[in-house]
Amino acid sequence: MDLTLWILALVVAAMVLFVLEIITPMFGLLAALGVAALAGAVWLGFTINSTVGLVMIVACIVLTPVYLVAAVKLLPRTPLGRRLFLAKARKAAAEATPEAELHDELIGKTGTTETIL
Numbered sequence: 001m002d003l004t005l006w007i008l009a010l011v012v013a014a015m016v017l018f019v020l021e022i023i024t025p026m027f028g029l030l031a032a033l034g035v036a037a038l039a040g041a042v043w044l045g046f047t048i049n050s051t052v053g054l055v056m057i058v059a060c061i062v063l064t065p066v067y068l069v070a071a072v073k074l075l076p077r078t079p080l081g082r083r084l085f086l087a088k089a090r091k092a093a094a095e096a097t098p099e100a101e102l103h104d105e106l107i108g109k110t111g112t113t114e115t116i117l
Contacts, residue, residue: 003044007056010041018064019071023084038064 017034024030038060046053075081 003048007041007044010037010044014038014041014064015067018068019075022068022071022075023080 014034014037017030017037020026021028021030021034042053042056042060045056076085
């Protein structure tokens with residue numbers, strides 16, 4: 001296989017690993033593998049030519065954060081992202097506890113405890 005195809009395969013693998021790290025929290029393991037894949041792609045770029053290696057370094061430094069921000073912003077809008085991520089939180093404070101309305105008369109009252117706190 002040509003070195004250019006290996007570089008492309010490593011970059012694509014890194015991007016897939018970064019998205020998988022966002023989807024499944026692996027505590028940085030997949031992100032570290034993605035960084036290793038990018039480092040391997042840069043190393044292969046330097047084996048072709050020093051100019052290709054430098055272009056790979058600059059591309060990785062500039063485009064990887066852009067890709068990650070885009071993935072974080074766009075992933076919740078995809079069908080898979082809608083299944084994986086939680087819906088928006090409820091706005092009203094009392095909606096989380098339905099029985100809170102039953103105890104509205106206790107607001108502002110004082111009381112004593114039955115046990116030592």
